[in-house]
Each structure stands twice: as C-alpha cells, then as structure tokens.
Amino acid sequence: MMKRKINCESARAFPIEKALAKLGHFPQRTAEKEAWFLSPFRSETQASFKVSKTMNRWYDHGEGIGGNVIDLVCRILKCSVKEALAYLNQDWSSFSFQQQQHFNTNDIGITITKIQNIKHPALIQYLNFRAIPLQIANTYCSEVWYTFKDKQFFAIGLQNNKNGWELRNRIFKSSSSPKSYTHLQRNSKHLIILEGMFDLLSLAVMNGSLIKDSDVMVLNSIAFIENVETHISNYEIVDLYLDNDSAGQNATLYLTKKYSHINDQCDAYKNHKDLNDFLCHERKG
Incomplete structure (x- = not known):
C-alpha cells in the first residue's frame, strides 16, 4: 500500500x-x-x-x-x-537545506546499477583531496554507480543497515532509500558514534586499531540519534565524535547528560568542524 x-x-x-x-x-x-x-x-x-x-x-x-x-x-x-x-x-531522504543538489527519491528515484571497489580516477582524486588513502576507503566503502533522471552517475558509497547508500563525490552529497544509520558490529563492548562516512574514514586513518577493535555507529544524519539510543545500553563505553556545529554539540550534550558511560571526544579535533577537517589540516601542515 x-x-x-x-x-x-x-x-x-x-x-x-x-x-x-x-x-x-x-x-x-x-x-x-x-x-x-x-x-x-x-x-x-x-x-x-x-x-x-x-x-x-x-x-x-x-x-x-x-x-x-x-x-x-x-x-x-x-x-x-x-x-x-x-x-x-521523510519523503526526501536526502533533502538539503544548504542549496546543494537534492533528490526526491520517492518521486523520481535513484536506482543503483553497479557496486564495486573504488577505482574511478575522479573518486580517487576526491579521496586524496579529503586525505583518505584508497585502501582505507575500500575497506569501508564502495564505488556505487546509479541512475537518476535517466542519467548515470557514480559516487563513493557507504551502505546503511537497511541496504540504502550514502553517496558522496566532489560535486554533491546524496543518499538512496531507505535512509538509516550504519552499524559495524565486532562483538565489542566499546561503541564509537560518528556522524558521517568521512568521519569514519578519517578516524580509520588517525587510529585504525580503534576502529577495528570497536563497534562503530555512523549516524548518516544527526536525526538518527533517537534511533541509535536503543543500542547505547548494550555497551560499557561509548565515545562520541560528532561535528563541532550546533546540531552536533546539542546532540553530544543531550547524550552525555543522559548516559554516564558516554564520553565526548571532540577535544581531539577542537577548533575544527569535524574529524575530516582536522585530518586535512594536519596533512597539509
């Protein structure tokens, strides 16, 4: 129906x-x-x-x-x-209010046509721009080809728990339906909560063992804080790496006040918008 x-x-x-x-x-x-x-x-x-x-x-x-x-x-x-x-x-799974390109996936649709390892030169160049090695990107993400308005596009994709995709390239950010969070489970009692795919990739560059040894939750949207709360009590330690903007700071304040075992890790990238902004700054330095 x-x-x-x-x-x-x-x-x-x-x-x-x-x-x-x-x-x-x-x-x-x-x-x-x-x-x-x-x-x-x-x-x-x-x-x-x-x-x-x-x-x-x-x-x-x-x-x-x-x-x-x-x-x-x-x-x-x-x-x-x-x-x-x-x-x-929630008709527009990737509705953008920053005047970026946005897709109404229910009305006109993104159709995924091919998923493979990242190898397109434009995507590799974009990863270099974001200070992410190709090997790390291929560990967590894929090269996703899809059609939109009868035209073909490609992007770096991170799959979510409902088999939808977060899609990023140098020109735009979007997602395919259904939109959800991404939960990487390793039977750990330590959970890392990140906001987006490039936060995941950046932390994997900065501390690969931490990512490999912990369960990881990528929100893919700050709106999914409410959804992931159901998992928080399953962990002994939860570390937050949310953006240093009002939405991220408000979400961090909300969670750290509500749960005693949640730690705010934003000091690791203070004076920067997020983990990737910090990583790019460090690599340029």
Missing part, C-alpha cells in the same frame, strides 16, 4: 520534540507537560525555548514568538511549507 503523504492538518500533530531531535536540538530539561531547549534560532546559554507537550506548540521567550511544528521547521530550515511537510513526512 502506498504511504499516505502528510498534509498540514496531520503535520500539526507531529511531536515538536521529535522534530527538534531530527534537526539536532535536544532538551535541557523536561517535565511532564513541557520541555525547555536552547533556542534553535540563536546562541544562548540559558534555555528560553519552551515546548508544550500537551498542546504541541512552541514558544521562544527570547524573541516572543511561537507556533506549531510546521512554523518551526519552516523557520529553522528557511524553507517553504511544502518543503517542511516533505521533511516531516
């Missing part, structure tokens, strides 16, 4: 807390009827953004504005109502 698309009326019932989690914002404190967040609209140290759980409405005391979940998504992502509905409906 075809999945029914969300409309404005049904979208208003989408829990605001869940929408904020998808966007990388997590509560500073919660009660039975409300939750308080750092405002997603500006930098602040005291939570002034309230979500009413009973009414499913938000109010930003710092700006004196509020609304429903559609208003919130539109404002945070600077997108139209139609795009906000698509985001809440």
Whole structure:
C-alpha cells in the first residue's frame, strides 16, 4: 500500500520534540507537560525555548514568538511549507537545506546499477583531496554507480543497515532509500558514534586499531540519534565524535547528560568542524 503523504492538518500533530531531535536540538530539561531547549534560532546559554507537550506548540521567550511544528521547521530550515511537510513526512531522504543538489527519491528515484571497489580516477582524486588513502576507503566503502533522471552517475558509497547508500563525490552529497544509520558490529563492548562516512574514514586513518577493535555507529544524519539510543545500553563505553556545529554539540550534550558511560571526544579535533577537517589540516601542515 502506498504511504499516505502528510498534509498540514496531520503535520500539526507531529511531536515538536521529535522534530527538534531530527534537526539536532535536544532538551535541557523536561517535565511532564513541557520541555525547555536552547533556542534553535540563536546562541544562548540559558534555555528560553519552551515546548508544550500537551498542546504541541512552541514558544521562544527570547524573541516572543511561537507556533506549531510546521512554523518551526519552516523557520529553522528557511524553507517553504511544502518543503517542511516533505521533511516531516521523510519523503526526501536526502533533502538539503544548504542549496546543494537534492533528490526526491520517492518521486523520481535513484536506482543503483553497479557496486564495486573504488577505482574511478575522479573518486580517487576526491579521496586524496579529503586525505583518505584508497585502501582505507575500500575497506569501508564502495564505488556505487546509479541512475537518476535517466542519467548515470557514480559516487563513493557507504551502505546503511537497511541496504540504502550514502553517496558522496566532489560535486554533491546524496543518499538512496531507505535512509538509516550504519552499524559495524565486532562483538565489542566499546561503541564509537560518528556522524558521517568521512568521519569514519578519517578516524580509520588517525587510529585504525580503534576502529577495528570497536563497534562503530555512523549516524548518516544527526536525526538518527533517537534511533541509535536503543543500542547505547548494550555497551560499557561509548565515545562520541560528532561535528563541532550546533546540531552536533546539542546532540553530544543531550547524550552525555543522559548516559554516564558516554564520553565526548571532540577535544581531539577542537577548533575544527569535524574529524575530516582536522585530518586535512594536519596533512597539509
């Protein structure tokens, strides 16, 4: 049966807390009827953004504005109502709000046609640009060929737990459906949580034994924090290597406050956006 698309009326019932989690914002404190967040609209140290759980409405005391979940998504992502509905409906598995190329995989589709070891010169050049040796890239990723709008493309691909692919080349980033996280399991009691495929590859360059001896979770989207939480209690030690942006920092704060056995490892790449930015800086130096 075809999945029914969300409309404005049904979208208003989408829990605001869940929408904020998808966007990388997590509560500073919660009660039975409300939750308080750092405002997603500006930098602040005291939570002034309230979500009413009973009414499913938000109010930003710092700006004196509020609304429903559609208003919130539109404002945070600077997108139209139609795009906000698509985001809440998860219709666009690779929807980009940074003006990058994006694909509506449900409507027009990415079709995977070939998977092989990475050997295309353009992809090898891209790996060199990102300071990733080919051997390491081929250990965790593949060269993925696919069609989109009757045209053929290729990219570096990381397969997720639902057999979808995260796709990256020098021009764009995208993904094929279904979108999910990637869990590399080695029966270890130590879990490493990373945000994207190049964080995985970068840590493999910087500390290959750590990656090989640990279980690894690549989120592929900060939105999957909620999904991977179910695995956290299975581990004795969990190390976070999330991006040094507001979404990554908020997710890190949320997890480290909630779980005593989670460690924030971002000091290893402080003053850099992420692990790959740090790696590239070190290699250039």
